[in-house]
Amino acid sequence: MLGLTAVLVLRVLTLMFGKGPAPKRSQPAKTMVVLGSGGHTAEMLMLMDSMGRERYGPRTYVVAATDAMSGGKALARERTWQKTDSPTGFGVVQIPRSREVGQSYLTSVATTLYSLAFAFRIVLRERPELVLVNGPGTCIPICAAAFTYRVLGLTHTQIVYVESIARTRRFSLSAKLLYHLRMADILFVQWEALAKTYPRAVYAGRLY
Numbered sequence: 001m002l003g004l005t006a007v008l009v010l011r012v013l014t015l016m017f018g019k020g021p022a023p024k025r026s027q028p029a030k031t032m033v034v035l036g037s038g039g040h041t042a043e044m045l046m047l048m049d050s051m052g053r054e055r056y057g058p059r060t061y062v063v064a065a066t067d068a069m070s071g072g073k074a075l076a077r078e079r080t081w082q083k084t085d086s087p088t089g090f091g092v093v094q095i096p097r098s099r100e101v102g103q104s105y106l107t108s109v110a111t112t113l114y115s116l117a118f119a120f121r122i123v124l125r126e127r128p129e130l131v132l133v134n135g136p137g138t139c140i141p142i143c144a145a146a147f148t149y150r151v152l153g154l155t156h157t158q159i160v161y162v163e164s165i166a167r168t169r170r171f172s173l174s175a176k177l178l179y180h181l182r183m184a185d186i187l188f189v190q191w192e193a194l195a196k197t198y199p200r201a202v203y204a205g206r207l208y
Contacts (some may be wrong), residue, residue: 006153028159031056032128032146034044035063043164044134045077046208053081058128059090059167064097093122112141119145127155132139134162135174147183161187162207169193 033039033096052058059078063070067158070122071092078087098115119141123131131146133139139161146157161184168191171179178184179198188204189195195203 002067008184028055028057029129030058030060030127031062031130031132032060032062032123032142033074034131034133034136035067036138037067037070038136038163039065039166040134040136041070042074043208044049044132044162045073045099047134047162048077050208056130056132057089060128061092061116062095062122062138062142063089063092064136066096066097067101086128092196093126095122095138095141098141116141116144120148123149123157124154131159132162133158133174135172135188136155137174139174140177141176143183158185158186162204163187163189163194163201165206165208167191167194169197171198 019191026161033044035044046201048056061071061074063074071094074092075087078090079085081087082089096111096115098112099105100111103111115138123142123145128146131142133143143161146155146159149155150157153198159178161164161178164172169176171194175187179187179200187198187201188207189198189201190204190206192203195201
């Protein structure tokens, strides 16, 4: 048991502190994209407008169960990208919110655990090679699941976080968690001042 624990600890430390550049690919990367209300979906879809989408697919969009709009926006954008009313190569899955607006922190413990269990099931089923997120709270359970499975050697998922253009000097809570826990393989910021505050972040300039 001690030997197994030591191996897992070494594995975690290697993933957290020994990240190097991702290997070059010749095939599209199966991609999981987390969408969210409050502008996150709009920014993410604008980011994807500027990406070479043929390199990222099939795509799975993750939305909160109480988010009635983001899934429809993803479908509409896929129709535009693929120039058809019946786009293929993507799917939309729902995940329970960890915490609703106004929900007490005490009751949110149970809902967070439920959301986390859901995330582990989704990530294991889809086995994405890339998780792309930009800050909605829904992304934390997904990233935690992806990171855990990679520690266990079950997946090789890369986690990429793109901080919102609205964040000029301070990280969002989601970015802080992924930055300090070193879950994200790369964390892009769009303001140089933010990169100076968080030196492990990568300044990318305006992305959309």
